Amino acid sequence: MQALTRSEQDYLKALYALGPEGGAVATSRLAERLAVSPPSVTHMLAKLAAGRLVAHAPRAGARLTTRGRRQAIEIVRRHRILETFLVRVLGLDWAEVHEDAEVLEHHISDRVLDAVDRLMGHPREDPHGHLIPDRAGRLRPRALAPLGSLARGARATVREIRDRDPGGRRLAHWKRSGLVPGAEVVVRDVREIDDVFELEVSGRRFVTGSEGLDGVMVEPRKEAGRGH
Amino acid sequence: MQALTRSEQDYLKALYALGPEGGAVATSRLAERLAVSPPSVTHMLAKLAAGRLVAHAPRAGARLTTRGRRQAIEIVRRHRILETFLVRVLGLDWAEVHEDAEVLEHHISDRVLDAVDRLMGHPREDPHGHLIPDRAGRLRPRALAPLGSLARGARATVREIRDRDPGGRRLAHWKRSGLVPGAEVVVRDVREIDDVFELEVSGRRFVTGSEGLDGVMVEPRKEAGRGH
DNA sequence: GCGCGACATTAGTCTTGACGAACGTCACAA
DNA sequence: TTGTGACGTTCGTCAAGACTAATGTCGCGC
Numbered sequence: 001m002q003a004l005t006r007s008e009q010d011y012l013k014a015l016y017a018l019g020p021e022g023g024a025v026a027t028s029r030l031a032e033r034l035a036v037s038p039p040s041v042t043h044m045l046a047k048l049a050a051g052r053l054v055a056h057a058p059r060a061g062a063r064l065t066t067r068g069r070r071q072a073i074e075i076v077r078r079h080r081i082l083e084t085f086l087v088r089v090l091g092l093d094w095a096e097v098h099e100d101a102e103v104l105e106h107h108i109s110d111r112v113l114d115a116v117d118r119l120m121g122h123p124r125e126d127p128h129g130h131l132i133p134d135r136a137g138r139l140r141p142r143a144l145a146p147l148g149s150l151a152r153g154a155r156a157t158v159r160e161i162r163d164r165d166p167g168g169r170r171l172a173h174w175k176r177s178g179l180v181p182g183a184e185v186v187v188r189d190v191r192e193i194d195d196v197f198e199l200e201v202s203g204r205r206f207v208t209g210s211e212g213l214d215g216v217m218v219e220p221r222k223e224a225g226r227g228h
Numbered sequence: 229m230q231a232l233t234r235s236e237q238d239y240l241k242a243l244y245a246l247g248p249e250g251g252a253v254a255t256s257r258l259a260e261r262l263a264v265s266p267p268s269v270t271h272m273l274a275k276l277a278a279g280r281l282v283a284h285a286p287r288a289g290a291r292l293t294t295r296g297r298r299q300a301i302e303i304v305r306r307h308r309i310l311e312t313f314l315v316r317v318l319g320l321d322w323a324e325v326h327e328d329a330e331v332l333e334h335h336i337s338d339r340v341l342d343a344v345d346r347l348m349g350h351p352r353e354d355p356h357g358h359l360i361p362d363r364a365g366r367l368r369p370r371a372l373a374p375l376g377s378l379a380r381g382a383r384a385t386v387r388e389i390r391d392r393d394p395g396g397r398r399l400a401h402w403k404r405s406g407l408v409p410g411a412e413v414v415v416r417d418v419r420e421i422d423d424v425f426e427l428e429v430s431g432r433r434f435v436t437g438s439e440g441l442d443g444v445m446v447e448p449r450k451e452a453g454r455g456h
Numbered sequence: 457g458c459g460c461g462a463c464a465t466t467a468g469t470c471t472t473g474a475c476g477a478a479c480g481t482c483a484c485a486a
Numbered sequence: 487t488t489g490t491g492a493c494g495t496t497c498g499t500c501a502a503g504a505c506t507a508a509t510g511t512c513g514c515g516c
Contacts, residue, residue: 005502005503007502007503007504026463026464027463027464027465028462028463028464036503036504036505037504037505037506038463038464038465039464039465039466039467039504039505039506039507040503040504040505041464042464042465042466043465043503043504044503044504047502047503058464058465058511059463059464059465059510059511059512086340086343089317089347090340090343090344090347091343091347092339092340092343096339099337100336100337100339100340103335103337104332104335104336104340106335107331107332107334107335108328108332109327109328109331111320111324111328112314112318112320112328112332115314115318115319115320116318119317119318119319233472233473235472235473235474254493254494255493255494255495256492256493256494264473264474264475265474265475265476266493266494266495267474267475267476267477267494267495267496267497268473268474268475269494270494270495270496271473271474271495271496272473272474275472275473286494286495287480287481287482287493287494287495
């Protein structure tokens with residue numbers, strides 16, 4: 001089959017993000033994610049189905065085929081390597097590299113990607129804590145919980161920061177608060193009634209609504225001091 | 229005006245390359261350079277003329293306006309910075325960076341370009357010896373001669389290697405022969421009748437036809453030892 | 457069982473950037 | 487003066503990828 005166009009790659013990536021476990025994704029979800037009209041999605045899904053990259057049962061959503069998933073993971077890999085490069089080598093800010101990587105992932109040749117990867121010593125994680133698939137597309141599974149789902153007294157380590165906010169404003173905010181991969185967090189208090197979280201992040205207090213934590217994924221610590 | 233599309237940028241760059249002194253460029257020359265049909269060129273020139281980037285007198289060729297030239301130089305700047313980056317930072321081969329830079333020049337943001345430029349300490353020349361325009365688009369003028377135009381006994385320093393050969397095969401060949409920017413060359417013999425050039429490149433003998441030197445630009449040395 | 461609303465799909469259009477075919481235009485030669 | 491050929495331009499078309507408007511289809515409530 002032909003090389004994929006940029007749009008095709010974007011659809012595959014979105015399908016992967018919305019249905020990573022091979023679950024079906026609704027046309028409208030895709031349309032929303034890609035900021036595109038539903039008819040455009042239907043049209044593109046037909047094309048991708050013709051290329052055996054997705055399975056598209058009319059009115060039952062779409063799911064990636066094995067080939068489609070492989071392609072999607074390859075794009076994710078490129079994205080994460082590029083983000084890591086932009087931060088580690090070019091010194092750009094953590095919060096503002098997403099859009100650049102989003103563009104470059106479609107236009108960088110394998111040769112250049114490999115050179116970048118080599119230069120950095122084949123990193124395993126990007127600056128936001130996401131795991132970088134290896135060349136074969138393997139991705140070590142990892143069970144993380146949303147920080148907002150923890151109960152009072154819980155302790156956890158921040159592992160991934162997910163954010164699709166344009167301009168990375170929330171990322172910048174989180175960074176200022178110390179909410180970055182590796183940070184240790186203690187949930188001091190959860191007041192459901194007024195939706196307030198009181199955290200201790202690497203020793204500093206941090207108060208926020210649950211909205212403001214959406215996208216911060218942690219690895220809970222199953223330890224003794226739970227009851228506090 | 230809107231941001232330029234990739235095609236528009238390519239047309240401007242080609243116009244700049246073919247008529248750097250503001251001279252008019254024929255439709256057919258552009259078509260040939262861009263590997264596109266003449267009607268496509270006419271069409272695009274009309275669009276660029278509407279945006280005041282080129283002046284297009286029907287049947288009299290096209291020339292860049294001041295605005296068009298400024299855009300073209302900006303693209304050339306990006307290209308050269310990227311080539312330098314690919315060689316100096318990523319360690320790619322001199323001969324194989326052209327195509328990658330050709331793509332990336334259209335997709336890298338100002339922010340990333342600036343970071344790359346800064347990382348390298350604002351280089352003045354790219355790996356092939358081309359001068360890199362500064363941010364304002366200024367380009368120090370430089371008078372170079374084709375190596376193939378020198379007479380027997382002439383001495384010169386290689387300054388620029390121009391090559392549009394896909395895959396950079398000639399670049400690789402020249403590099404193996406020592407024909408790189410900075411190399412000192414002496415024309416040992418020119419036999420016009422069978423089109424043979426006998427050179428001494430940094431002390432090594434190198435024999436070639438004039439075709440094989442097309443694109444090697446030198447700065448002749450006006451010195452005493454001319455008559456040899 | 458019928459209707460209504462949510463959602464998906466079909467149908468037709470637009471824009472960009474390319475193409476080939478056909479038609480001008482112009483300079484030079486006979 | 488009139489060809490003739492080179493070159494440029496006009497015109498109609500295509501493909502990708504988006505859109506809007508219109509049309510299906512399904513499931514749920516009554």
